Amino acid sequence: xxxxxxxxxxxxxxxxxxxxxxxxxxxxxxxxxxxxxxxxxxxxxxxxxxxxxxxxxxxxxxxxxxxxxxxxxxxxxxxxxxxxxxxxxxxxxxxxxxxxxxxxxxxxxxxxxxxxxxxxxxxxxxxxxxxxxxxxxxxxxxxxxxxxxxxxxxxxxxxxxxxxxxxxxxxxxxxxxxxxxxxxxxxxxxx
Numbered sequence: 665x666x667x668x669x670x671x672x673x674x675x676x677x678x679x680x681x682x683x684x685x686x687x688x689x690x691x692x693x694x695x696x697x698x699x700x701x702x703x704x705x706x707x708x709x710x711x712x713x714x715x716x717x718x719x720x721x722x723x724x725x726x727x728x729x730x731x732x733x734x735x736x737x738x739x740x741x742x743x744x745x746x747x748x749x750x751x752x753x754x755x756x757x758x759x760x761x762x763x764x765x766x767x768x769x770x771x772x773x774x775x776x777x778x779x780x781x782x783x784x785x786x787x788x789x790x791x792x793x794x795x796x797x798x799x800x801x802x803x804x805x806x807x808x809x810x811x812x813x814x815x816x817x818x819x820x821x822x823x824x825x826x827x828x829x830x831x832x833x834x835x836x837x838x839x840x841x842x843x844x845x846x847x848x849x850x851x852x853x854x855x
Contacts, residue, residue, distance in 0.1 A: 675717035750840030757829035
C-alpha cells in the first residue's frame with residue numbers, strides 16, 4: 665500500500681478505537697506509519713481524510729453486503745428480492761455496528777463542513793450507479809431508469825434503517841416484508 669491507502673486504513677483504525685472526536689492527526693499518522701505531513705499532502709486536512717476514510721469503510725462494509733444481497737435475489741421477482749434483501753440487512757448493520765457508530769458521529773461533522781458536504785455530494789452518483797449496475801445484473805428486466813430509481817430508494821432506506829438499527833437495536837423496525845407491503849400499497853397493487 666502507498667501512503668494514501670495507509671492513511672485511510674490508519675484513520676479507520678483510530679476512529680473505530682477512539683471515535684471521530686478523539687481521533688488526532690498524530691494518532692492517525694502513527695497508526696498509518698507515515699509522517700504527519702502526509703495527511704496534508706494527500707488529503708489537505710485531517711477532516712477530509714476522516715471523511716474519505718469513513719465513506720470508503722462504510723461504502724465497503726455496507727455497500728458490498730448490499731450488493732451481495734442484491735445478487736442473491738437474481739432470478740427472483742424484484743419485489744421478492746427487495747423483501748429478502750431488507751430482511752437480511754439488520755444482520756449487516758449489527759455486524760458493522762462500530763462502523764455505523766463512527767459514521768453517525770461523523771455526520772454532524774460533515775454537516776458543518778462545506779468541503780465534506782461537497783465530497784459526499786460528488787460521491788452519491790457513483791454509489792447509485794454501482795448499486796444500479798448490481799440491480800440490472802440481478803434483474804435484467806429492469807431498464808436503466810428503473811434500476812437507478814430503485815438504487816436511490818435502497819440508498820435512502822439503508823441510511824435510515826442503518827441509523828435506527830444502530831441507535832435502537834431492540835426496536836420493532838420494519839422488515840423487508842413490511843417494506844414490500846408498503847411499496848405495493850403505494851403502487852396500488854395487492855400482494
